[in-house]
Amino acid sequence: MCTIRQAKEALTIYQEKKSAGEPILKALRLWPVVNVFWKVENLEPEEAVSFDCLHALHDSLFGHHLLEELKILLSKLPRKYAVQLEEQLAAFPSWQGLAHFNGILHVSYADGNKLRDLVQQTFYTALNILTNNVSREGYQLLWMLCSYLELDSLIGLDVHIDKTLELIEREQLVFGSELKEYVSHVANGELAEHLKMDWNFPKVHLWKHVVWDIQNKGAAHNYSTWPNEKMHGSLKDAYQDCSNGKDVAVQVLRVDHHHLAMKLIRNQVDAEANRTQQDCNDDDIDGRGDEDVLMSFSEHVKLGSPQSPxxxxxxxxxxxxxxxxxxxxxxxxxxxxxxxxxxxxxxxxxxxxxxxxxxx
Structure with a gap:
């Protein structure tokens, strides 16, 4: 993790002498570009970025990778196995707050909440199907899903102690081991040209940082995007029912609850900006003028904090x-x-x- 100060210094060296700046930027894993977030006072973007289970795990690692591998494996096996899995999935017991599914092979889901429910049910419905005798790759994929679910459960706890953080780190090693085993089976099997062998993508590495996030920012639900996921439905309804598909932003704001919400936010921003401006005028912070403290973007919005955290x-x-x-x-x-x-x-x-x- 690098700071804004490190990034700025590295970019300055690069601009003065490319050969001297390149190795520094490479060590920091940065490109020689100005970051727009540098305009915000007292901000460290890399510290602000937090692990989000909904999009890093449910919607990505499972939804776009593990689930797709499962679909490919079932498509290469005799049809009876796919039929059996979908029948067992449809017969999965109902539970309050748990989405119910009738199919998996020919359906795609964009909602990370549904994918969170689907991975739990898919694992159990596939246990008596993807045995080692039927598919070595499928059997190993279940081992990966088992470790994935362990990690998802541990990361999702509302309260953490040293023991739970230790369990997360230990289970991450287990998942890494199961992933290597899966890649080995794929490489030595008959489905090498169809299944994924390169798992070197960002979101498979992201949960290595989750323990640091929990130690410094609290439980993962504090920075989850899950609450906002429920707004997608109302926005979709507003688009379909209250607009003609053109100049959507203006028309959507005519919907009563969205208009009210936006008005409240605007009033709060205006009031806060006015208070901050008045404070800066009354007391020059650290001997600097207010133009050095806050970055003005319009008449009523300013970004930044006049005081360090x-x-x-x-x-x-x-x-x-x-x-x-x-x-x-x-x-x-x-x-x-x-x-x-x-x-x-x-x-x-x-x-x-x-x-x-x-x-x-």
Missing amino acids: KSIQSIIRDHASQQEFQGFHQKFTWFVNQCLPIYLNCDQNSWKNISFAKTF
Whole structure:
């Protein structure tokens, strides 16, 4: 992981002398281009990027790779095996919150939530079909799916301790071993020209960073894109039912709930921008003018923070002599879990409680 400062320094060296800058950029795994995120004050993009189970696992590693391998394997086996798998999939017991499927071979899903449910059901319905005698590659693929599900379950826990993080790291090694075994079976089998042998793509490596994310940012549900997935349906309905397919953005905003949401967001941005501008005018931060602190993009929107991020630990340390800051992490935890849902008009029952350690 590199910082913006490292990237800027490397680019400066490259611009002055290409031969001197190339090895530095290569070591940092960067291209010699200016990053637009450099305009945002006190931001470190690589620290901000977090592991997202929905798109890195369900919609990608399984949906675009493991599932496709399974479809190819079944298409190369006698038809009876594919029929049996789909019959067993259709007979899978119903469960609240679990999507039900009748087919797998000729259906594609764009919803990562459905793919999350599908991988759980597919694994169990394929256990008595893809045996070692029927398909060595298919049998090994099930071993990969087994490790995948273990990791998905561990990463998805709402609370983590040292033991669970250790289990994640241990299971990642297991998945890597099963993947190598699968590639070996494919290379030595009859389906080498049909199945994937090169698994060197970004999202198969991403979960190697998940333990760092959990240690520094909390449980994975804190930075999941899963909640926003439910908005896709309403946006699709607005497009199909409330527009003619042209100038869509303007027409979609005429839908009442979307218009209200956008209006609220705009008002909040305007108010925050005005407050920040006033603060900068009243008190020149660190001796710099406000034009050095915030990057202006229009009359009412500014990106950046006038102050560098501070940890809870540093706040407690800086105000150790002040009585009102005693037990600050406990007070802050109470505020986030009790007051914030009310301010945001959220359902208290659906709010996931967040805890902050004193050494956060």
